[in-house]
Amino acid sequence: MTSSEYPPGFRSGFACFVGRPNAGKSTLTNALVGSKVAITSDKPQTTRHTIRGIVHRADAQLVIVDTPGLHRPRTLLGQRLNDLVRETWSEVDVVGLCVPADEKIGPGDRFIAGELRKVAKKTPVLGVVTKTDLVPQQRVAEQLLALGEVMDFAELVPVSAVDGFQVDVLAGLLIDRLPPGPPLYPHGELTDEPEATLVAELVREAALEGVRDELPHSIAVVVEDMSPREGRDDLVDVYAELFVERPSQKAIVLGHRGERLKRVGSTARQHIEKLLGTRVYLNLHVKVAKDWQRDPKQLRRLGF
Ligand SMILES: Nc1nc2c(ncn2[C@@H]2O[C@H](COP(=O)(O)OP(=O)(O)OP(=O)(O)O)[C@@H](O)[C@H]2O)c(=O)[nH]1
Numbered sequence: 001m002t003s004s005e006y007p008p009g010f011r012s013g014f015a016c017f018v019g020r021p022n023a024g025k026s027t028l029t030n031a032l033v034g035s036k037v038a039i040t041s042d043k044p045q046t047t048r049h050t051i052r053g054i055v056h057r058a059d060a061q062l063v064i065v066d067t068p069g070l071h072r073p074r075t076l077l078g079q080r081l082n083d084l085v086r087e088t089w090s091e092v093d094v095v096g097l098c099v100p101a102d103e104k105i106g107p108g109d110r111f112i113a114g115e116l117r118k119v120a121k122k123t124p125v126l127g128v129v130t131k132t133d134l135v136p137q138q139r140v141a142e143q144l145l146a147l148g149e150v151m152d153f154a155e156l157v158p159v160s161a162v163d164g165f166q167v168d169v170l171a172g173l174l175i176d177r178l179p180p181g182p183p184l185y186p187h188g189e190l191t192d193e194p195e196a197t198l199v200a201e202l203v204r205e206a207a208l209e210g211v212r213d214e215l216p217h218s219i220a221v222v223v224e225d226m227s228p229r230e231g232r233d234d235l236v237d238v239y240a241e242l243f244v245e246r247p248s249q250k251a252i253v254l255g256h257r258g259e260r261l262k263r264v265g266s267t268a269r270q271h272i273e274k275l276l277g278t279r280v281y282l283n284l285h286v287k288v289a290k291d292w293q294r295d296p297k298q299l300r301r302l303g304f
Contacts, residue, residue, distance in 0.1 A: 006182045009059060013178035016065040016089065017128070018116065019098035020108040024130035024161060028098065029053045029064050031161035032171055054185050060175040061183045065092060089119045094177035096126045096170070097151075101143050101158070102134040105150060113151045120152065124177045127153035128170065133160040196223040199272050203240050203284065206268035207253065215252060218245040220292065235279045238272060243289040250286050261286060
């Protein structure tokens with residue numbers, strides 16, 4: 001379908017999910033899109049880039065902008081992330097505030113709701129209780145009531161990205177808030193993130209598995225080059241650098257005789273092969289970029 005032949009009544013526009021780290025925003029985006037476009041992990045602040053997932057319907061196209069969790073900034077990176085979040089809110093057609101069903105609503109959620117109230121004057125805000133599969137129904141009902149107390153929502157919806165409960169209902173409620181208009185992206189396209197960014201995120205996701213404490217926030221990945229092997233149409237060479245902030249962190253990422261890095265590379269390679277639909281040779285190096293989170297020049301180089 002091209003934009004010139006879209007049916008009458010077609011709607012298109014942008015939505016974003018906000019919520020404290022780990023609220024389940026990326027997983028929900030993937031569930032709505034039906035494909036893994038945003039990486040997820042059980043470490044807070046996994047999402048750094050504004051990733052768009054695209055939901056295609058016969059009567060609408062919904063573009064989901066995935067933002068990092070809003071949090072109190074402690075580093076320059078933290079500040080930039082927060083600016084990015086606020087910028088995103090003011091540009092979308094509808095916002096969903098996500099609160100997990102299995103955690104008490106706390107100061108973090110109220111802080112975000114306070115910021116959102118300014119947005120709510122011109123943009124509808126939906127209250128979304130996520131991860132309903134983790135708690136009994138009664139608890140979901142209580143959480144919906146508690147969330148309703150936090151601010152005036154256009155709708156309140158419970159969902160589970162894991163068992164699919166109400167994912168379609170939520171898609172419908174978001175789409176209801178979009179303005180009439182033609183499709184914004186070609187039919188079937190799921191994200192407009194450049195492939196290299198998705199590949200870098202898959203490497204970072206693999207590297208985050210099993211690391212603890214401060215290390216997750218110190219890892220950044222840049223794909224330096226990605227091209228088909230000469231004379232082959234079934235193999236892509238990917239050259240990626242994994243940055244950490246200190247030599248001690250490099251040792252952790254490498255593991256004993258580099259075994260940990262090998263596992264990371266192999267996991268990442270399998271995911272990249274799925275994404276690209278070809279075989280992949282992944283060349284992965286670990287480098288120390290001293291305190292990159294606090295250094296504007298290095299932040300720019302790493303894409304922030
Ligand atoms: N059981 C269950 N777990 C979920 C659900 N949605 C997300 N999770 C888990 O919750 C954790 C956080 O999910 P994410 O989607 O990464 O959360 P996020 O809000 O995007 O987190 P940040 O990127 O840190 O802002 C992951 O371990 C997910 O697997 C759900 O519907 N049910």
